[in-house]
Amino acid sequence: MASVRRSRSESLFIRYLVLGAWALFCLAPVLWFLSIGLRPRTEIITPQPIYFPTFSLDAWHMIWEDWPMAKYLRNSVLAIIGSVVIDLVLAIPAAYSLSRYEYRGRDDIGFYILSTRMMAPAIVAIPIFFLFRNMGLLDTIWALMLVYAAINMSVVTWIVRSYMLDIPKELEDAARTDGASDLRILWEIIIPAILPGIITAAVIAMIFAINEFLFTLLIASTPDAYTMSVALANFTGGSDGVIYNAIALVAFIAFVPVFVVVVAIQKHLSRGLTMGAIKG
Amino acid sequence: MARIELEGVEKRWGAVVGVRDIDLDIADQELVVFLGPSGCGKTTTMRMIAGLEEPTEGEIRMDGELMNGVDARDRDVAMVFQGYALYPNMTIFENIRFPLRMRGVPKAEQTRLVHQAAGMVELGEHLDRKPGVLSGGQRQRAALARAIVRNPSCFLMDEPLSNLDAKLRQAMRVQIKHLQRELKTTTVYVTHDQIEAMTLADRIVIMERGAIQQIGTPDEIYANPSNAFVAGFIGSPPMNLIEGRVSDGMFTAPGIAVAANGIEGDRDLTLGVRPEDCHIGPSDTHLDGAVFAIEPTGDLTYLTIKAGEDLVEVKADRGYRADLDAPEHVAFNLDRLYFFDPESGIRVR
CATH class of the missing domain: 3.40.50.300 (P-loop containing nucleotide triphosphate hydrolases)
Incomplete structure (x- = not known):
């Protein structure tokens, strides 16, 4: 009996050891760039590693005082929130239609929406550039919103659709015999029932949008439309050389809100990421 | 309304x-x-x-x-x-x-x-x-x-x-x-x-x-x-349906012989009899078989009798008990027998 207990506690210890090592492996880069962001430039590139660097807020002051970081942050937030709103407004009815109605070509339309995620973004980069130039939207947050929304539309649609498929058809039938229209059913029954799925889809879209670089670089040519991801690139050129501590700190600032949100909804997120794995 | x-x-x-x-x-x-x-x-x-x-x-x-x-x-x-x-x-x-x-x-x-x-x-x-x-x-x-x-x-x-x-x-x-x-x-x-x-x-x-x-x-x-x-489909347990043959006004199947309620001719038929219309009786009754299973439920006992290859369900008194494979005899309620065409399932009267 005692040996069984000991082997159980040993197995538990090994599990925690492996998980701890994995957590350290994942978090080490984050801690590392936080440490770089909070040390003076002179202690970043050195012949010998510095294990206990001097604490310095040089980079912090620099990014807020010498650079329009608040503007970049605002641009990021507006473009991302706007894109997520566009995604949800369009994807929820689309997902409802794909999951509930029978019509010719439904599966083809579903696949077409998904297939937009399959091509390499660079393929459409030049057409998109000309499209926005002709529309007069280059270097605006509106263009970023539209691009992010377009990129994430397929993912959001499919995540929401997978949650909708889990809603028993009986609920809709009940609402219909109770006198509700399709729009009422969607608004009052379906959306509240799949709220965790909608939040998951929104967060995934948000993460993809924060990390988007190629199209942002293409569309934004002045600080008016720069986002955090493009702002990082600003610290790599010019007479000051590569400003590693500023890059690290901006990267950390961009990372924290996403990290907090992901931790808060991780239970739903894992389901969203495996959507389609069990039920298609 | x-x-x-x-x-x-x-x-x-x-x-x-x-x-x-x-x-x-x-x-x-x-x-x-x-x-x-x-x-x-x-x-x-x-x-x-x-x-x-x-x-x-x-x-x-x-x-x-x-x-x-x-x-x-x-x-x-x-x-x-x-x-x-x-x-x-x-x-x-x-x-x-x-x-x-x-x-x-x-x-x-x-x-x-x-x-x-x-x-x-x-x-x-x-x-x-x-x-x-x-x-x-x-x-x-x-x-x-x-x-x-x-x-x-x-x-x-x-x-x-x-x-x-x-x-x-x-x-x-x-x-x-x-x-x-x-x-x-x-x-x-x-x-x-x-x-x-x-x-x-x-x-x-x-x-x-x-x-x-x-x-x-x-x-x-x-x-x-x-x-x-x-x-x-109706009845619990459901009606027994036994395939057999009618000739000279008698329905016969292995272990079963009963008057066919006026059905004439010489043809295959399915006999239907409800468990509550089957009564444990003396020998020389309509069904002679062996006890296959006994299921006491408290208020009565379900008895299954094997006659040839057919299993016939009977509702017996609550105190009924018997050994497995013991010979048993059952009398049917002759007013409550049903006959069906074995192909179409339609009732034959």
């Missing part, structure tokens, strides 16, 4: 036929039960009455008004579902109020009607709770309250009790029957449980493979099944 008529109603999905040629007239205030095994078309027929499915052919009328093409929300029907179908994000109060809200009933009236309906199903104390925290029985009562709250002209109940345990099912059955009589609302009830059908129905519609097999009161269907399917 409504009279519901179905005329030549069919439902097909491509080559698959769900329901074929249904003719049915449901009287105002009547409680009609659709009974049949899974996939027999009973739920599809109900969904067509509700407007959740459109018939491929035929006409559905309510109080003489053609309902084909009329949306479910515009038919004055209320439906109760097997899985309750309560809206999980709403409290029980909001659930019951939902159909009133959809129909634009004034707010003060909504509250009064919700409390009235909840009171009828004894759910008044749980109105502020969400469905998730209620028991199965409470949820089903909430679903009932949501159906009765707006006083529809017709109730449609799709296996509403099949998710409940046996005891609760019995209690809810009584409650549904009482409510239906009290409200005098035409009700169509779907079930695969023949006890539910027998105890609830004014008339039973027995269905198989999309077609109606028989329509009648519970007594009529029990006493005069029109074919072997109905005979085997």
Whole structure:
């Protein structure tokens, strides 16, 4: 009996050891760039590693005082929130239609929406550039919103659709015999029932949008439309050389809100990421 | 209140036929039960009455008004579902109020009607709770309250009790029957449980493979099944169906010999006899076989006798006991024998 207990506690210890090592492996880069962001430039590139660097807020002051970081942050937030709103407004009815109605070509339309995620973004980069130039939207947050929304539309649609498929058809039938229209059913029954799925889809879209670089670089040519991801690139050129501590700190600032949100909804997120794995 | 008529109603999905040629007239205030095994078309027929499915052919009328093409929300029907179908994000109060809200009933009236309906199903104390925290029985009562709250002209109940345990099912059955009589609302009830059908129905519609097999009161269907399917479906345990041959006015099968109730000729037939019409008797009776199994239930004992390759179920007294394989003799109630054509299953009289 005692040996069984000991082997159980040993197995538990090994599990925690492996998980701890994995957590350290994942978090080490984050801690590392936080440490770089909070040390003076002179202690970043050195012949010998510095294990206990001097604490310095040089980079912090620099990014807020010498650079329009608040503007970049605002641009990021507006473009991302706007894109997520566009995604949800369009994807929820689309997902409802794909999951509930029978019509010719439904599966083809579903696949077409998904297939937009399959091509390499660079393929459409030049057409998109000309499209926005002709529309007069280059270097605006509106263009970023539209691009992010377009990129994430397929993912959001499919995540929401997978949650909708889990809603028993009986609920809709009940609402219909109770006198509700399709729009009422969607608004009052379906959306509240799949709220965790909608939040998951929104967060995934948000993460993809924060990390988007190629199209942002293409569309934004002045600080008016720069986002955090493009702002990082600003610290790599010019007479000051590569400003590693500023890059690290901006990267950390961009990372924290996403990290907090992901931790808060991780239970739903894992389901969203495996959507389609069990039920298609 | 409504009279519901179905005329030549069919439902097909491509080559698959769900329901074929249904003719049915449901009287105002009547409680009609659709009974049949899974996939027999009973739920599809109900969904067509509700407007959740459109018939491929035929006409559905309510109080003489053609309902084909009329949306479910515009038919004055209320439906109760097997899985309750309560809206999980709403409290029980909001659930019951939902159909009133959809129909634009004034707010003060909504509250009064919700409390009235909840009171009828004894759910008044749980109105502020969400469905998730209620028991199965409470949820089903909430679903009932949501159906009765707006006083529809017709109730449609799709296996509403099949998710409940046996005891609760019995209690809810009584409650549904009482409510239906009290409200005098035409009700169509779907079930695969023949006890539910027998105890609830004014008339039973027995269905198989999309077609109606028989329509009648519970007594009529029990006493005069029109074919072997109905005979085997109604009754618990079901009627014994024994294949054999009639010649010279006698039905014979291995271990069985009984007068064929005036059926002449020389032909293969299926004999039907209910377990309660079989009586343990002295030797030289209609069936001679060996005890195969004994199942005491408390108030009586189910005895299974093996005669040839057939297993014949008999309802015996509560104290009946015998050894396995012991010889046993059974006399049939000669007034309650049924004969069916073995090919078509149709009753032969």
